[in-house]
Amino acid sequence: MTETPRVSPFRLLRRTLLAWFRKNKRPLPFRESPDAWRVWVSEVMLQQTRVEAMLPRYEDFVARFPDPGTLADASEDEVLAAWAGLGYYGRARALHRAARQLAAEGRGVPRTAGSLRRLPGVGDYTAAAIASIAFGVPAAAVDGNVRRVLSRLFMVEGFRGRAPFEGRIRELADRLMEADGARDPGGWNQALMELGATVCAPAVPRCGRCPVREFCWSRVAGRQTEFPERPPRPPAVSVRLAVAVVRDGEGRILVFRRSESPMRGLYELPCGEYRSDESAEAALVREATTRYGIRLQPGRELAGFRHTVMNRRIEVVPFEAELADPAPGGIVPGGRFVDPQDLDRIPSGSMLLKALQRVGSTP
Ligand code: SF4
Incomplete structure (x- = not known):
């Protein structure tokens, strides 16, 4: 057998x-x-x-x-x-x-x-x-x-x-x-x-x-x-971020290319983290000068939102803003104005798109 x-x-x-x-x-x-x-x-x-x-x-x-x-x-x-x-x-x-x-x-x-x-x-x-x-x-x-x-x-x-x-x-x-x-x-x-x-x-x-x-x-x-077992999560870090939405006369949005990691090479709105003992506007003005070399005049505060990246919980507070001393011809060294219709064609982080959705500027 x-x-x-x-x-x-x-x-x-x-x-x-x-x-x-x-x-x-x-x-x-x-x-x-x-x-x-x-x-x-x-x-x-x-x-x-x-x-x-x-x-x-x-x-x-x-x-x-x-x-x-x-x-x-x-x-x-x-x-x-x-x-x-x-x-x-x-x-x-x-x-x-x-x-x-x-x-x-x-x-x-x-x-x-x-x-x-x-x-x-x-x-x-x-x-x-x-x-x-x-x-x-x-x-x-x-x-x-x-x-x-x-x-x-x-x-x-x-x-x-x-x-x-x-x-x-x-x-x-x-x-x-x-x-x-x-x-x-x-x-x-x-x-x-x-x-x-x-x-x-x-x-x-x-x-x-x-x-x-x-x-x-x-x-x-x-x-x-x-299964699989989950390791304990690292504690979340809370961050506040003021963001500026600056438009030119044609409704285009000012963005800057980030030079530091993470997100190096991606476009972002002018922004700055701020502490609980300072105002979002003051932080925005300070960061705009030191990081982007522009003088900003924050205007109306827009609806804020939360954004999470890894263990960072970011509270985003957007403002409409203007350039305090716009250069002739609308040229901003290091920055560029982008038509909202073209925003999904430039490399950017998801937070930029989220911020612009809040102000009705996405394609
Ligand atoms: S392999 Fe996954 S889906 Fe299939 S029986 Fe096991 S646990 Fe269920």
Whole structure:
């Protein structure tokens, strides 16, 4: 009598999830042709941006820069302008530097995770994603979605970023990649990410629809939302920020390009933080002089709003304002007046757009 060969749970899990992915994957443009440059751009854009927000920008970006060479030839201003609306502009700068490095070395997109990893802005995850999807290299790509899915499937304890948790996740990811002969590495990486993005959601996992629920230890234990464990948050810091909306005679808005990090290279409204023992107007006048070299006359206070960046809770107080001594011809050294219709075409932080929405100046 012959024995039926036993299929390992890892191999079974892999086959089940891959079969589900092939049937249910979202038809995204970068999945149609696994061109390394398109995969690279999409992975970088998706690092901090939702797929719905990224798609329109992605199409424009790869049409404008269809390969690393065209990006390398562009100026930083052109690259940041094409990235406008996606935020986290450091990603665009790093992609630009990497394209220039490849152009200088006279080579195309590297084919291995190790060589990709040496390029600016390419971390372990991005390198593995590009190598596996574009070149079929069996490198496990571990991002936030994959960490969440694996920590729930195998009840991995500990905090993200800490050695015991990350070590166990890496071990599981590598083992799953190698199971079943490491077939279709790019498909497998995307299947795990897709499960995390569409089914195993952070707050409420849809376990009833999950193709691998039978393999999921935390579901069996009824403890899905306990994984991954959350480290205590750093205490929030409260900041007050006075912001000036200065218009010229044509209704255009005065913006300045920021020269310091974070947000270096992005446009902002003249603004300044202020303490509880001074007025917002006084802070605005002071900061306008020291940071932007202009004399401001704050006018009507506009409706304020709150804006959160990481652990900074910013209370924003906008003012209409005028230049105390406008230069002839409306020229402001270091600043520029922008038509509200064009604001979404210049690189800027989301706070600028929020502030202008409050005063009815956005396109
Ligand atoms: S069963 Fe639920 S918790 Fe487990 S992987 Fe699926 S969606 Fe996530």
